[in-house]
Amino acid sequence: MLSMFKTIPTHMDYKGQKLAEQIFQGIILISAVIGFVYGLIVEQFGWTVYIVLAGFAVSCVLTLPPWPMYRKNPLSWQPVVPESSGESNQKPQESLKKKKHK
């Protein structure tokens, strides 16, 4: 049962993770500002909460599933080095130079 879920690919690449975090923070902050101003105008704090919850739902839809836009920069792993060459501890330097994000 669990192994069935584990086969679903959910990962994002590093740039995709950064993009996803920026997107949800932006959406929630914007909805918070809109909700605060609207709630202040109509004098109902409940509307503020509802608007932030709507922003939460939108950002869930946008950033929880690994949409293709978060997987545009896959890591370029080195090809599998054959066992016979003996130089097997050579590290893939290029991909590690990118800034890791969480």
Add this chain to the structure above:
Amino acid sequence: MNTVLSRANSLFAFSLSVMAALTFGCFITTAFKDRRVPVDIHVSKVMLKNVDDFTGPRERSDLGFLTFDLSADLQPIFDWNVKQLFLYLSAEYATKSNSLNQVVLWDKIVLRGENTMLNLRDMKSKYFFFDDGNGLRANKNITLTLSWNVVPNAGILPLVAGSGHVSLPFPDTYEITKSY
């Protein structure tokens, strides 16, 4: 951020932090507001009795009966950080044994969205105006004040006294209870 669960976790945590900040903003926008409004209290009838007080060792205590009119516009108190008001009418007076006596005579809850124009005529007090002795008879200065608790969404619970109180003298003689 590499799995759905870790993304959901950081999304939820960020949303909660933002919500907490908004709630604090709601508090800070209303924290320094003056929640006093003018209140008009008018006492139309005062009656004083001397009845058995079964709660103590003394024989008889003073029991006052008030009929009052109350009018106030509570609309300025309400804003987005007010859920309800708890209004109460209290009587304050001094006796020989206590320099300050406070008795709550009447109260009312005004919820958000209810009618905020308070216009009550010939109200009788909800609770007994019992003195713990004979301090009501011929007391010349009994002050009625309408106060309220503001119940907020977030922040402190202010206790506000309405501006406008009435002081009245109580009669020198007891009303005789007629029994038929």
